[in-house]
Amino acid sequence: MTTTDELPFLIAGGGIGGLVAAYALARAGFPVRVFEQADDFRELGAGIQLGPNIFRALDRIGLKEAMLADAHRPGAQEMRDALTGELVTRIPLDERFFEAFGQPYAVTHRADMHAVYLRACQSSSLVSLEINRRLEDFEDDGQTVTVTFAGGGTARGRALVGCDGVWSRVREKVVGDGKPRVSGHIAYRAVLKRAEVPADLWRPDVVLWAGPRTHFVHYPLRRGELYNLVAVFHSDRYVEGWNEEANPDELWAHFTDQRPEVLRLLERIETWRMWVLCDREPIKEWSKGRVTLLGDAAHPMLQYLAQGACMATEDAVWLAQMVAQLPDDLPAAFRAYQQQRYLRTGRVQIMARVYGEFYHARGVAAELRYHMLSPRTPEQSYEGIAWLYGGM
Numbered sequence: 001m002t003t004t005d006e007l008p009f010l011i012a013g014g015g016i017g018g019l020v021a022a023y024a025l026a027r028a029g030f031p032v033r034v035f036e037q038a039d040d041f042r043e044l045g046a047g048i049q050l051g052p053n054i055f056r057a058l059d060r061i062g063l064k065e066a067m068l069a070d071a072h073r074p075g076a077q078e079m080r081d082a083l084t085g086e087l088v089t090r091i092p093l094d095e096r097f098f099e100a101f102g103q104p105y106a107v108t109h110r111a112d113m114h115a116v117y118l119r120a121c122q123s124s125s126l127v128s129l130e131i132n133r134r135l136e137d138f139e140d141d142g143q144t145v146t147v148t149f150a151g152g153g154t155a156r157g158r159a160l161v162g163c164d165g166v167w168s169r170v171r172e173k174v175v176g177d178g179k180p181r182v183s184g185h186i187a188y189r190a191v192l193k194r195a196e197v198p199a200d201l202w203r204p205d206v207v208l209w210a211g212p213r214t215h216f217v218h219y220p221l222r223r224g225e226l227y228n229l230v231a232v233f234h235s236d237r238y239v240e241g242w243n244e245e246a247n248p249d250e251l252w253a254h255f256t257d258q259r260p261e262v263l264r265l266l267e268r269i270e271t272w273r274m275w276v277l278c279d280r281e282p283i284k285e286w287s288k289g290r291v292t293l294l295g296d297a298a299h300p301m302l303q304y305l306a307q308g309a310c311m312a313t314e315d316a317v318w319l320a321q322m323v324a325q326l327p328d329d330l331p332a333a334f335r336a337y338q339q340q341r342y343l344r345t346g347r348v349q350i351m352a353r354v355y356g357e358f359y360h361a362r363g364v365a366a367e368l369r370y371h372m373l374s375p376r377t378p379e380q381s382y383e384g385i386a387w388l389y390g391g392m
């Protein structure tokens with residue numbers, strides 16, 4: 001007969017959060033089964049920015065160097081006015097930045113990030129990776145959790161971690177707060193090869209063009225071989241799910257008056273993918289008994305602080321630490337984990353909305369943005385974001 005503490009942790013979802021949680025738990029000595037609904041473990045398109053806080057977390061689980069291997073290290077974050085071209089602010093990401101936070105800033109491809117976590121899981125004999133397994137339901141009997149899959153089949157474990165993203169099935173039962181909030185903002189994303197970017201427009205930095213109710217970001221990926229483009233605008237269109245095929249006419253309607261540098265880059269793109277951006281109000285409790293949530297399932301946020309994947313990684317490190325401290329009382333371990341995380345992730349959820357307003361400002365608000373940001377020294381900029389980049 002199997003005793004409870006021989007049973008694995010069950011993880012619903014094999015995205016960024018599910019895989020890093022599986023690896024962190026396995027590294028702490030626990031067996032884990034990951035169930036992914038898709039027919040493969042993969043991530044599609046587009047870039048991810050990695051603040052210094054994620055490297056602090058990655059250091060703790062030994063994956064920092066692997067994450068940096070294929071990443072690009074931008075020299076600065078720059079914001080420009082999309083109508084006038086004026087430089088609003090430039091934050092160096094050089095030695096001064098490293099000195100301030102003790103960790104670097106990098107940008108990487110989602111697929112490269114996912115691959116780092118996937119390889120780490122594959123290298124552990126404690127992780128089992130299972131595809132075509134869509135969690136439909138679960139039952140917590142106080143000692144074990146049994147999950148049921150769409151199309152039949154069940155699995156039993158000592159606990160369940162819902163890493164099943166913004167439209168989390170596990171959250172429905174643990175929190176039950178309905179569908180996520182549709183922000184009215186849409187992101188169109190594309191990745192170009194370096195050779196496809198006009199030489200005078202290729203920049204090594206993270207550049208954000210802030211326009212009225214729009215913004216456009218670009219930066220290199222994969223050691224500089226690729227170029228990531230993200231165009232965001234306000235729209236009422238709503239399609240549940242992300243990574244849908246996009247309609248370029250809708251995009252052009254929002255960017256027509258903008259700077260030639262913006263328009264020339266937008267023109268290079270043949271295929272855009274679209275994300276409808278959603279988030280939720282922060283909550284204090286996302287665990288119930290032997291079931292907890294992690295990543296977007298727990299605290300979905302708008303991407304304006306570029307932190308969703310970073311927060312999922314921090315979550316994973318804390319979850320594994322709390323479970324290692326309280327292995328015989330998992331409900332208490334899960335409560336300690338959410339207690340550790342809810343204020344930090346809640347702050348990112350709230351501040352991401354504020355940053356979105358700031359990026360999309362018009363008229364007086366845009367002028368004010370210029371007057372607030374342009375006189376700042378790098379040190380003042382670092383101080384302003386220390387609550388996020390300096391923590392973990």
Ligand SMILES: Cc1cc2nc3c(=O)[nH]c(=O)nc-3n(C[C@H](O)[C@H](O)[C@H](O)COP(=O)(O)OP(=O)(O)OC[C@H]3O[C@@H](n4cnc5c(N)ncnc54)[C@H](O)[C@@H]3O)c2cc1C
Nearest residue numbers: 013015016017037049135164165295296306307308309310
């Ligand atoms: C436009 C945009 C830009 C972004 N930029 C950044 C950035 O620069 N930096 C950053 O840190 N973050 C960024 N993010 C956020 C980041 O992408 C997410 O926060 C991160 O992917 C969340 O990971 P997750 O594992 O929680 O969820 P997901 O990545 O959504 O993974 C969920 C997984 O669960 C699976 N699944 C779902 N339901 C089930 C089920 N019932 N059973 C089994 N499997 C299931 C899915 O197939 C998927 O594989 C951005 C997001 C967007 C939209």
